[in-house]
Amino acid sequence: MEIESQVNNHDHEELNRQKTVEKLFLKRMILLLNCFLLSIGNTGGPLLLRLYFIRGGKRVWLSCWLESGGWPVMLIPLLGSYIYRVRKSKEKAKLFFLTPFLFLAGAVLGVLTGVDDWLYAYGVSKLPVSTFSLITSTHLAFTAGFAFLIVKQKFTSYTINTIVLLTVAAVVLGVHSSSDRPNGISNMEYFTGFFMTLGASALYGFVLPMVELTYKKSKTKISYTLVIEMQMVMSLFATAFCTIGMLANKDFQAIPREAKTYELGEAKYYTVLVFNAIVWQFFFLGAVGVIFSASSLLSGIMIAVLLPITETLAVLFYHEKFSSEKGIALALSLWAFVSYFYGEYKHTKEFKQTIDPQTNITKESSQP
Template identity: 85%
Template sequence: MEIESQANNHEEEFNKQKTVQKIFLKRMILLMNCAILSIGNTGGPLLLRLYFIRGGKRVWLSCWLETGGWPIMLIPLLGSYIYRVRKSKEKAKLLFITPFLFVAGAVLGVLTGVDDYLYAYGVSKLPVSTSALIISTQLVFTAGFAFLLVKQKFTSYTINAIVLLTVAAVVLGVRASSDRPNGESKMEYFTGFFMTLGASALYGFVLPMVELTYKKSKTKISYTLVIEMQMVMSLFATAFCTIGMLINKDFQAIPREAKAYELGEAKYYTVLVSNAIVWQFFFLGAIGVIFSASSLLSGIMIAVLLPLTESLAVVFYHEKFSSEKGIALALSLWGFVSYFYGEYKQTKQLQQSIIESKTNTVVNASSPT
C-alpha cells in the first residue's frame, strides 16, 4: 500500500509539473504575440502615414502593403517544418491547415482586404493621432461581436470600459475637423473619419470570427496552424487589393511616384518594404493573441497601445494635440484601466475559489466516514 501511495504521489507531482509547464509555455506564447502585436500596431500606422505625408497618394497600394508581406510567414513555417523533421526523424507533415480552415481563411482574408482599404483611405485623410483614437472604438465592436459569436462573458468593468470608449469616440467626432490637414476639404476629412470608423467595425467583426473558426474547426489548433491561417488570410486580402491596384493602374504609377517622393526614390521603396514587413507583425500578433487567449483580449491589446501611437505621432510628425483629443485619450485610458482592474479582480476571485475548493477537498478526505 505504501509503494502504491508513493507511486500515486509521484504521478500526481509529475502531472502538476506538466500542467505548470503547459501554463508557462502558453503564457510565453501570449507574451511573444503581445510583443509582436505591439510592434505592428504602433509601427504600422506611423509608416503608413509617412507614405502619405511625404507625397504618396495611392490608397490601393497602401492597403496592399498591409498584407502584401505575407511571404514572410514562410520563414517561421519553414523553421517549424525543419524542427518537426529533426524531432521525429521521419517525414513530417508539411501543412496542418484543413479545407474548412482554408475556406474560412479565404473569406476572412477578403474581409480583411476590404478593411485594409477602409483603413488606408482613412489614414490618407486623417492625422495618425486622430485615426488611432477612432480605431480605439474597435474594442466596442470586438466586444459586441464576441458576445454574439463566441458567447463572451462580460463583467461590469468590461461594460464600463466599452461605454467610456464609445463616449471617447463621440467626443472626438464632435469637433473632429479642428485638426483637418491643410488643403483638405471638410467632406474629405469626414469621409476619412467614417471610413476609419468602418474599418474599426469590420475588424472588430473579423477578430471574433477567427476565434469562432478555431472553435468550429475539428482539428487541434497549434501555433504553426495559426501562422498558416494568417498566411492564407493575408494571401486573399492581398489578392483583393491587387485587383484594386490593377483597376486603378497603381503598378504603373509606382515608378513615377518614387521619383517625385520627398524623401527620395530609395527611401520611397524602403518605406514600402518596411510597411509590408511591419504590418505582418500586426496581423500575426492579433491572431496569435486570439490563439493564446481570446479575440476580446486581442481587441484590448490593440486599443491599449493607443497612447503610445498617439505620443509617437505627436513626436515624429508634430501633429496637433487638441483638447478634444486629450479628453478622448483620458476617457480611453480610463476605460483600459477599468477593464484590466476587472480582469485582475476576476482572476483573484478564481484563484480564491480554487484554494477554497482544494481546502474543502482535503478536509473532507481527512474526515472520518
C-alpha cells in the same frame, strides 16, 4: 505496500499539477509574444502608412496592398517550425496543417480583410490624426458586440471596466479634433473618409470574432503553427483582392513616377514601402495570435489601448501637437490595460487553486 501506493499517487498528482501549470505558463508566454508583435504592428503600421502619405504618397490601393502584401514573411517562422518538427521526430514531418475548412475560411476572411485594408487606407489618407483615432477606437465596441453574438463572449467586471475606460478615452481623444483637420481636404473627402474609417472599424470588429469562431468550429487541434498558416492564407487572399484594385487603378505603373517625386528621395520611398509591408504582418499575426492565446475581445482591447500610444509617437516623430486631451486618453488607456490584465491575473490564480491534479480539470467542473 499501501504507504508506497499513496506515495506514488501523490507523485502522480504532483506531476499532473506541474504539467498543467507548465501549459498555462507556455500559453501566457505565447500570449505575451503576440501582444508584443501586435504592439509593434499597431503602432508602427499606422505611423509608416502616415509617413507614406504626408511625404507625397497618394495611392490608396497601393497603401492597402502594403497592409497584407508582406505575407511571405510568414514563411520564415513556418520554416523554423518545420525544421524543429523534423529534428524532434527524426521522421518526415507534415509540411502544412491547414484543413480544407480552415483554408476556405481563411480565404473568405482574407477577402474581408482586404476590403477592410482599403477602407482603413482611405481613412488614413483623408482624416486628421485625432478624428481617425477616435473612429478607429470604436472598433472595440464592435468587437465586443460581435464577440457576444458570435462566440458568446462572457464579460467580467474587469472587462466591462476596460471597455468603459477605453470608450471614454476615445471620446476624450476626439474633443477638438477639428483643429487637426488637414489642409486641402474637401468636405466631401472628409466625410467620406469618416464613414470609410467607421466601416473599417465595424468590419474588423466582425472579422476578429469570426477568426475565433473558426478556431472553435475546426475539427483539428489548433496549434500556433496552424495559426500562422491561417494568417498567411488570409493575407494572401487580402493581397489578391488589393492587387486587383491596383491593376484597375494602374498603381503599378505609377510607383516609379511617385518614387521620383517623393520628398524623402527614391531610395527611402521603397524603404518605406518595404517596412510597411513587414510591420503590418506583425500586426495581423499578433492579432490572430492573441485570439489563439486568449480571445478576440482581448485582441480588440489591445488594439484600442495602443491607439493613444500611436498618437504619442506621432507627436515625437512628426511633431504633432500633444494636447491635454491626448494625455488624458493615454492615461485612461494605460489604466484600462492594467485593469484588464489584473483581472486576468486574478482569474489565473483562482484557476490554479481549483485544478484537480488527478483529472487536470477544475474541481467545480468535476462535481455533479
